[in-house]
Amino acid sequence: MTSAMMGSRILAALAEVRDPELDEPITTLGFVASASVSDEGAAEVHLRLPTYFCAPNFAYLMVADAYDSVSALDDVCRTTVILDDHFASDAINDGVAARAGFVRSFEGEAVDELDSLRADFLRKAVMAGTDQVCRTLNLPPVELAGLRLGNLSESAALDRLRRRRRELGLPAGDDAHLLIDPATGAPIGASDVPLHLRKARLTRTSLDANTGICRGMLRHRYNTDGQGEVALP
Numbered sequence: 001m002t003s004a005m006m007g008s009r010i011l012a013a014l015a016e017v018r019d020p021e022l023d024e025p026i027t028t029l030g031f032v033a034s035a036s037v038s039d040e041g042a043a044e045v046h047l048r049l050p051t052y053f054c055a056p057n058f059a060y061l062m063v064a065d066a067y068d069s070v071s072a073l074d075d076v077c078r079t080t081v082i083l084d085d086h087f088a089s090d091a092i093n094d095g096v097a098a099r100a101g102f103v104r105s106f107e108g109e110a111v112d113e114l115d116s117l118r119a120d121f122l123r124k125a126v127m128a129g130t131d132q133v134c135r136t137l138n139l140p141p142v143e144l145a146g147l148r149l150g151n152l153s154e155s156a157a158l159d160r161l162r163r164r165r166r167e168l169g170l171p172a173g174d175d176a177h178l179l180i181d182p183a184t185g186a187p188i189g190a191s192d193v194p195l196h197l198r199k200a201r202l203t204r205t206s207l208d209a210n211t212g213i214c215r216g217m218l219r220h221r222y223n224t225d226g227q228g229e230v231a232l233p
Contacts, residue, residue: 129161150174
């Protein structure tokens with residue numbers, strides 16, 4: 001396989017890595033500064049973030065996920081993921097390279113791994129995805145409460161919602177209710193639908209706003225439009 005073909009596979013792998021807070025791929029957000037691969041299969045990825053002080057736990061998740069995603073490719077023999085221009089770059093880069101985990105990477109500062117944080121963001125993604133799907137529906141609460149995923153026409157928004165629910169271990173098959181509590185998977189009753197939809201709309205609006213802010217900061221920091229400008233050799 002040529003290095004150009006491998007480069008494309010690496011970018012496809014990185015497209016599966018999301019900013020945990022924004023629930024958007026790091027490629028489309030412009031967080032991948034460069035990605036290269038040698039003829040021998042050694043991959044090197046450089047990541048960048050909108051500010052020097054982006055939360056280190058969020059940054060660690062993205063660097064670790066990028067490492068895992070690229071390392072899983074059959075023809076990659078060695079993976080190096082480097083976070084540039086961040087106050088905790090050394091701790092994050094060294095910790096991910098050593099597969100040390102977040103606590104050992106930030107020894108004396110971190111007390112827990114990031115599984116619960118990841119789950120919190122996935123629950124927000126489920127709520128935001130619920131809003132995306134429900135925006136296209138014009139149904140009263142009692143009908144929405146009884147609606148199953150299999151009753152809906154297939155769409156990118158529905159597919160995304162199913163995937164986020166699966167990642168959380170929530171019901172995502174055709175028989176699953178559209179409206180569920182993302183913490184428990186329990187269906188939402190008709191009387192609670194209006195409040196649930198307001199929470200979903202607020203979550204989606206917040207994610208959209210934060211995404212716009214991050215794109216703007218990245219644009220000003222790196223003189224880029226923040227739209228996935230990835231450099232390949």
